[in-house]
Amino acid sequence: MKIRFILNGETKVIDVEADRRVIDVIREDLGLTGTKEACGRGECGSCTILVDGSPKLSCLMLAAQLEGREIITIEGIKKDSDMHPIQEAFIKHGAVQCGFCTPGMVLVSFDLLKRNKKPSRDEIREAISGNLCRCTGYQKIVDAIEAAAKREL
Amino acid sequence: MKLDRKIVEIGRIIPRIDAFNKVRGLEKYASDYHSKDMIWVGVKRAGIPHARLKKIKIDKAKHLKGVIDVLTHKDVKGTNRQGVVRKDQPVLVDDKIRYAGDAVALVLAKDKKVLMHALSLIAIDYEPLPLIFDAEKAINDKKNLVHEDNPDGNVLLHGKIETGKGNKAFSECDLVVEASFEVPYQEHAYLETEAGWAILDSDGMLTITVSTQTPFRDRSEVAEALGLDIKKVRIIAPYCGGAFGGKDGITVQTLLGLAALTVPGKPVKIWLNREESFISSVKRHQARLYYKLGAKKDGKLHALDVRFFYDTGPYDHLGGVVMALGLEHSGGPYHIPNTNLKGWVVYTNNPIGGAFRAFGVPQVTFAMEQMVDMVAKRLNLSPLEIRLRNVIKKGDKIPIGTTMLSSTGITDCLNILKQHPLWKERERWKRDAPIFKKRGVGIASIMHAMGYGPVVPDYANAKIELTEDGKFRIFCGVVDMGQGNINSYMQIAANILNQDIDNIELILPDTEKTLSSGSSSASRTTYTFGNALIDASKTLKEYILNRVADLIMAKSIDEFTMVPGKIIHLPTGKSFLLKEITKFLNDSERIVTKHYRAPVSKELVSIDERLRLHGIPHLIFSFVSHLAYVEIDELTGEVEVKKYLSITDSGKIINPQILEQQIHGAIAQGLGYAIYEDFVVEDGKAKTLDFSTYIIPTAMDLPDIESINVELHESSGPFGMKGAGEINTNGPLPAVANGVADALDIRIFRSPLTGERILMALKEKKEMSN
Numbered sequence: 001m002k003i004r005f006i007l008n009g010e011t012k013v014i015d016v017e018a019d020r021r022v023i024d025v026i027r028e029d030l031g032l033t034g035t036k037e038a039c040g041r042g043e044c045g046s047c048t049i050l051v052d053g054s055p056k057l058s059c060l061m062l063a064a065q066l067e068g069r070e071i072i073t074i075e076g077i078k079k080d081s082d083m084h085p086i087q088e089a090f091i092k093h094g095a096v097q098c099g100f101c102t103p104g105m106v107l108v109s110f111d112l113l114k115r116n117k118k119p120s121r122d123e124i125r126e127a128i129s130g131n132l133c134r135c136t137g138y139q140k141i142v143d144a145i146e147a148a149a150k151r152e153l
Numbered sequence: 154m155k156l157d158r159k160i161v162e163i164g165r166i167i168p169r170i171d172a173f174n175k176v177r178g179l180e181k182y183a184s185d186y187h188s189k190d191m192i193w194v195g196v197k198r199a200g201i202p203h204a205r206l207k208k209i210k211i212d213k214a215k216h217l218k219g220v221i222d223v224l225t226h227k228d229v230k231g232t233n234r235q236g237v238v239r240k241d242q243p244v245l246v247d248d249k250i251r252y253a254g255d256a257v258a259l260v261l262a263k264d265k266k267v268l269m270h271a272l273s274l275i276a277i278d279y280e281p282l283p284l285i286f287d288a289e290k291a292i293n294d295k296k297n298l299v300h301e302d303n304p305d306g307n308v309l310l311h312g313k314i315e316t317g318k319g320n321k322a323f324s325e326c327d328l329v330v331e332a333s334f335e336v337p338y339q340e341h342a343y344l345e346t347e348a349g350w351a352i353l354d355s356d357g358m359l360t361i362t363v364s365t366q367t368p369f370r371d372r373s374e375v376a377e378a379l380g381l382d383i384k385k386v387r388i389i390a391p392y393c394g395g396a397f398g399g400k401d402g403i404t405v406q407t408l409l410g411l412a413a414l415t416v417p418g419k420p421v422k423i424w425l426n427r428e429e430s431f432i433s434s435v436k437r438h439q440a441r442l443y444y445k446l447g448a449k450k451d452g453k454l455h456a457l458d459v460r461f462f463y464d465t466g467p468y469d470h471l472g473g474v475v476m477a478l479g480l481e482h483s484g485g486p487y488h489i490p491n492t493n494l495k496g497w498v499v500y501t502n503n504p505i506g507g508a509f510r511a512f513g514v515p516q517v518t519f520a521m522e523q524m525v526d527m528v529a530k531r532l533n534l535s536p537l538e539i540r541l542r543n544v545i546k547k548g549d550k551i552p553i554g555t556t557m558l559s560s561t562g563i564t565d566c567l568n569i570l571k572q573h574p575l576w577k578e579r580e581r582w583k584r585d586a587p588i589f590k591k592r593g594v595g596i597a598s599i600m601h602a603m604g605y606g607p608v609v610p611d612y613a614n615a616k617i618e619l620t621e622d623g624k625f626r627i628f629c630g631v632v633d634m635g636q637g638n639i640n641s642y643m644q645i646a647a648n649i650l651n652q653d654i655d656n657i658e659l660i661l662p663d664t665e666k667t668l669s670s671g672s673s674s675a676s677r678t679t680y681t682f683g684n685a686l687i688d689a690s691k692t693l694k695e696y697i698l699n700r701v702a703d704l705i706m707a708k709s710i711d712e713f714t715m716v717p718g719k720i721i722h723l724p725t726g727k728s729f730l731l732k733e734i735t736k737f738l739n740d741s742e743r744i745v746t747k748h749y750r751a752p753v754s755k756e757l758v759s760i761d762e763r764l765r766l767h768g769i770p771h772l773i774f775s776f777v778s779h780l781a782y783v784e785i786d787e788l789t790g791e792v793e794v795k796k797y798l799s800i801t802d803s804g805k806i807i808n809p810q811i812l813e814q815q816i817h818g819a820i821a822q823g824l825g826y827a828i829y830e831d832f833v834v835e836d837g838k839a840k841t842l843d844f845s846t847y848i849i850p851t852a853m854d855l856p857d858i859e860s861i862n863v864e865l866h867e868s869s870g871p872f873g874m875k876g877a878g879e880i881n882t883n884g885p886l887p888a889v890a891n892g893v894a895d896a897l898d899i900r901i902f903r904s905p906l907t908g909e910r911i912l913m914a915l916k917e918k919k920e921m922s923n
């Protein structure tokens with residue numbers, strides 16, 4: 001079926017099976033491999049995308065659910081400059097190791113800081129608790145989000 | 154972003170170069186390869202743990218529309234065997250099924266839907282065999298064997314070391330404590346499951362791009378198993394989405410190669426889903442351990458008897474080496490004059506036990522560190538005091554009888570802990586426990602070896618060139634699986650060549666472009682490749698300066714200095730751009746390759762040459778002391794770690810941020826192992842197949858970790874550093890267990906320390922006291 005949606009600010013019209021997983025549409029059909037898959041069952045958060053501004057798990061969404069939506073993936077998070085301040089903070093504070101959870105982490109952080117300008121460390125931990133990371137122990141991710149919040153996004 | 158990228162100093166934070174792409178989703182991992190004409194490849198797994206294979210029925214699958222081919226062992230032209238030490242694992246099963254994750258057939262299909270359907274149509278005829286599932290019992294089972302051709306029956310490797318008077322010394326002890334321990338499998342749970350992409354080109358070159366820690370060893374294994382000329386196999390190793398030992402060796406490489414050979418010119422892809430990854434991948438060995446520790450009344454440890462059994466599942470993988478490292482560390486970082494240490498690593502039909510960060514040491518540390526606490530308690534000594542009285546100093550013998558010759562900071566680690574507010578204020582913190590909560594504080598002290606040991610060559614080959622653009626390019630054969638070693642290499646080269654980090658490029662591991670430098674494992678990557686790279690960078694600098702000196706007829710290269718992008722002749726102030734100078738250099742001056750081989754211990758600890766082959770003894774060790782503040786909910790039994798302190802001696806620091814990343818990550822995995830992670834196997838079948846049953850820590854489950862470093866200079870290390878990737882994995886389980894014992898006066902001998910287990914123990918204690 002034909003599906004029309006906005007992806008990272010650009011209108012897309014794609015012809016795809018309605019029950020195709022959104023993560024496959026994004027990664028395979030549209031070639032944006034920044035969205036990662038690590039469990040395929042909604043347990044790890046690696047495949048997080050923003051749907052009309054809210055974080056959703058693209059491994060649990062089907063193509064038909066994209067119709068009329070505005071989608072932002074990790075590739076579309078940057079504003080005018082090369083990098084979003086959250087991304088800069090992740091680099092600066094050592095929040096990235098293998099990097100596989102990073103895109104999802106950045107997107108949930110983006111959502112958190114939009115809702116809560118000055119989150120406490122506990123609030124940050126809660127906000128990212130649906131996103132698994134096996135490398136960092138989360139502490140430097142929390143540091144990065146805390147620092148990004150202080151820069152007034 | 155603003156980063157200080159000017160001349161890079163050692164010991165300073167240089168933000169990781171790989172993070173710039175990773176944070177934008179631009180880094181291309183093995184699992185990210187995709188094309189319109191690609192073929193999806195999937196594996197039919199045995200699903201049963203032990204059986205004689207009779208027939209594989211593939212006709213239905215083969216005739217399904219969209220299926221390109223279905224392959225079995227008959228299609229494998231080489232040895233059909235893979236493995237690092239013993240080559241005992243079939244690429245595709247040919248005679249026997251030895252575990253439920255065995256690969257039986259391979260399907261090539263046009264898309265994933267067809268692939269899944271085709272896999273479900275394959276049937277296996279088999280004759281079930283008795284299940285071998287208890288490692289300790291299996292050692293004496295001469296009838297039921299996992300490998301009929303193994304000379305030692307189900308024993309893959311047995312190691313025995315005796316020092317001093319051995320067990321006879323127990324009669325000289327004032328106090329003897331005995332206990333047995335059990336630990337389950339631990340799953341790596343790297344976020345990027347096993348993945349790869351392969352193509353056979355028109356020149357007959359098989360190129361495999363794969364998430365791996367061992368590209369050069371993979372190349373040999375693929376060639377041998379598939380019957381190919383090694384020169385016709387190329388392995389490319391991008392950044393891994395995590396590995397932690399689980400990609401040390403073949404995962405999907407040979408299967409990818411086999412598939413690609415079937416469809417020349419077409420790219421093929423395998424990407425295991427999480428369930429298949431959990432079923433088929435290697436794990437940290439489950440183990441049973443028996444300990445007996447004797448001490449004198451002055452608190453000196455005097456005799457130690459250890460017997461342990463590691464379950465390696467159906468294949469060697471690196472099981473023998475893992476057991477040997479466990480044996481080497483089974484007495485911890487203590488001077489114990491009389492020891493009798495025995496380890497077995499045993500074949501069973503359970504999942505494969507293999508390499509996992511810290512490599513056989515967490516199991517023995519769980520036991521030994523609790524034993525030390527038990528002895529301390531009987532002697533009315535504090536856990537810290539007994540450790541301070543017994544930890545090794547440089548020149549002391551370690552429990553296997555070799556001499557500690559590397560920098561030895563364990564006493565420093567403990568002394569810092571002793572002065573730390575978390576230690577000093579522990580009693581007050583415990584008293585402040587809220588209602589229905591009990592609090593305890595546990596500590597652990599640990600050593601961990603670096604590198605391969607005395608026999609297997611522990612080497613690296615670093616190549617660096619001055620490019621035609623006047624920049625420097627490092628050719629790196631050691632994988633970055635997430636630990637950031639690539640960044641450290643760039644930092645090292647930039648420092649020696651006095652360049653901005655932007656003037657340094659790096660080629661990631663590729664068997665056609667870079668040079669063999671061993672595996673990304675054993676806490677060795679920065680030490681070994683770093684040493685080779687220092688040599689190569691210094692030599693290249695000398696070549697370049699010599700050339701400039703000749704050009705202007707200067708007396709000596711001492712008249713020059715290298716600065717970012719150029720060389721300055723100090724007496725005249727003249728400068729020469731590197732991008733100009735490079736034109737005057739021929740390739741043999743412009744490109745330098747240096748070989749480094751790590752030093753090894755020359756001491757003999759056992760007449761068994763096989764133990765040496767499997768890595769005993771090591772020469773260089775790192776050290777840590779850990780402290781955990783634990784709080785137990787008396788109603789649920791759940792343990793929460795409220796605060797965690799790690800004090801690490803891993804030599805001098807190259808990049809403090811990367812070191813801290815390693816410390817945090819290792820402790821996080823260790824706390825998962827301590828409290829949550831319980832990989833359940835019943836009758837040879839894995840029962841925890843996803844993240845809702847196999848629980849790894851989330852951001853809500855871990856405390857902020859405080860880490861302190863003891864920067865002793867390790868004279869053999871690059872800039873004085875030594876390995877740090879693994880050691881901190883060992884501490885959390887015993888530190889938490891000791892904390893629980895401190896809080897509840899209950900010893901838990903079986904991990905993980907789940908709420909259920911603690912609640913049961915509390916109940917038992919209550920019943921006993923009634």
